[in-house]
Amino acid sequence: MKQVKSRTGNLGRPAGSDNEKVREALLQAARENFTSREFKAVSLREIAASAGVNGAMVNYYFGSKQGLYMAMVDGMFDSLEKSLPEMSESSAITVEDFSRSYCQFLGENPWWPNFMVREVLFNEGDNQDAMIRKFSSSFAPRLMQSIQQGISCGHYRQDLNPGLTLLSLMGMTIFPFLARPMAEQVLKVNLDSNMTAALSEHNIKLFLSGVVSDGEDATGAGEQS
Amino acid sequence: MKQVKSRTGNLGRPAGSDNEKVREALLQAARENFTSREFKAVSLREIAASAGVNGAMVNYYFGSKQGLYMAMVDGMFDSLEKSLPEMSESSAITVEDFSRSYCQFLGENPWWPNFMVREVLFNEGDNQDAMIRKFSSSFAPRLMQSIQQGISCGHYRQDLNPGLTLLSLMGMTIFPFLARPMAEQVLKVNLDSNMTAALSEHNIKLFLSGVVSDGEDATGAGEQS
DNA sequence: TTTTTAATTAATTAATTGTTTAATTAATAA
DNA sequence: TTATTAATTAAACAATTAATTAATTAAAAA
Missing domain, CATH: 1.10.10.60 (Homeodomain-like)
Structure with missing residues (x-):
């Protein structure tokens, strides 16, 4: 034995x-x-x-x-789609839904922004095309649809470029998580769950109304030297 | 011979x-x-x-x-500082200056966003700390200063979080270049010099006043279902 | 039971890597 | 001129890599 x-x-x-x-x-x-x-x-x-x-x-x-x-990539996309059920439906996504859902997802899955950027940016040719297709077929067109509706129904400004607007919204949503080391070390913005929630509300308000106070002139002429 | x-x-x-x-x-x-x-x-x-x-x-x-x-890294930072002389001065940078200068620089140096993100995000430990310090000592604190002035003088909303606001601004400025393949293939936004100029003006207006039309309600209650 | 298949390991293979060395030639100094 | 230094190459080196193979054992099938 x-x-x-x-x-x-x-x-x-x-x-x-x-x-x-x-x-x-x-x-x-x-x-x-x-x-x-x-x-x-x-x-x-x-x-x-x-x-x-x-x-x-x-x-x-x-x-x-x-x-x-x-x-591993397949698994990651599966977990994205499971974590964002409201984005898997077929109707338009409001700016509010996008901001809140995506901020929460990024806060809970800190590996995602690094991974996504690496794939979309750096793995040229290999997975990039598939990534872009997969990525863009999920929520991008439906968010775009929502923005275009906002413009055509007169709620949003008529001079808005929908593509640039979508990019701006995505940028302000994703970038803080992307630049997490910088945000935490330099700006002392710690992206815990409270700050993540604050970020989405901050972004919604900024996206809709900007930073300028009510009644103030927004041309920038009134700014500091 | x-x-x-x-x-x-x-x-x-x-x-x-x-x-x-x-x-x-x-x-x-x-x-x-x-x-x-x-x-x-x-x-x-x-x-x-x-x-x-x-x-x-x-x-x-x-x-x-x-x-x-x-x-190579040293040379790249040198070329950044040479390309953005107005950011090398010591006074506060206005949102307009930042948006225009940085958009132009990113448009003319398409390698920069990839490189910057790779360094700040992925080379953990090696160059990351030096990069963050170099990066943040250039324009970040002076842009922050400008935002804080805007708040304290009452031009910007009093409820703004300066750190989040800086991140939002940087995000909407940098992200379109970062996601260039997606922007071009999916959104058909081609970031040539004209579009780059349009982007900076678009972002300035969005940052200051948001997307909602004058006189409209910005709470989102009036949005499409 | 016996046979076959599935899962696992250690060892091997072939290629590639960053770096070093010795040889070689032009430029420069004595 | 002669001796020394600077620049370049080919070759060798040592380490590491992804992948394969053969041996081995448990599980499943016959």
Whole structure:
């Protein structure tokens, strides 16, 4: 009765091995590593070690490093769509809904902005096209629709460029999370859940009415030298 | 007279070799490669080939791959400060100046947003701290100062959070360039010089007065379902 | 039970990386 | 001129990488 569990030599299929458990451990390790460091900077050995399995498991379950990465991407988009149910419907999204939902999502999923920007910006060719399509087919057109309705019904200014307006709104929503290190270290804006809620309300008001006080002149002529 | 130019074996110091020229060629190659691909994904051999010199030249002139990268970073910040002279002065920057100058700079230097975000976001530890300090010591505090003046003199709303307001402004300024592929492919917003100028004016107006028409209610109650 | 299949590990493979070295040639100083 | 220094190349080096393979063991099927 020597092989208590074949202690040192862990060869062969382990007793009670769980296919799905290993798979999920690898995906989890991939998320941890790929969201904070660049693709090439993360080695399979690191991922495997961080998942507590042998390096060859990545190729066994996902075919390749790239395969694991793509599986991770799919999972991330799934979790986005699950976290933003109101954005999965087919009607127009109001500015308020977008600001609140997206701020909350970004606050709760700090890995997302880094990841999204890296994918859309840097992985030119590889995943970029698919990313852009996936990204833009979710909420962008429906938010655009909402903005265009606002203009055509006269609620918004008639001189607004819908595309630029959408970009401005997305920018003020996403950028604070994107520049989190700068926001926290330089501006002392700590993006906890309270500040996240404050940010969405701040942005809604800024987007709709601007920063200028009621009754003040907004031409900027009254500004400080 | 066989050694016409020692055609194939290009050993030794070449006639009329220009120290500064090689240095600049390497920096140029570094800019081209490092701004579009991640640090680890760019090899010294690629850079050298793209500069038309031997791979060992990187170590000869810059000590290491990292040394070349840092030299490139320094040059980029120099070009930013030269391109934005009005931001190098010591007085407060108005929202208008910031929006116009920065939009123009981003339009003329499309590599900057990618590079900046990559540095501030992803190179954790290595250059991040230095980047944040350099970045924030240039215009951030003076723009902040301008916003705080606007609030304290009553021109801006009293309920404004200055930090969030600065982040919103930076976001609506930078994001369109950051999401350029998405802006162009999905929203059909082509960021040429005309659109860049339009963007800065659009943002100034939006920042100051919002999107809602004069006389309209800005609570959003009047929006489409 | 016996056979086959699934899961896991250690070892190997082939390619690529950043860096160093030695050889080589031009420019410069003595 | 001669000796020394600066610039360049090809080659070698050592480390690391993703991927494959063969061996091994448990689970499932026959």
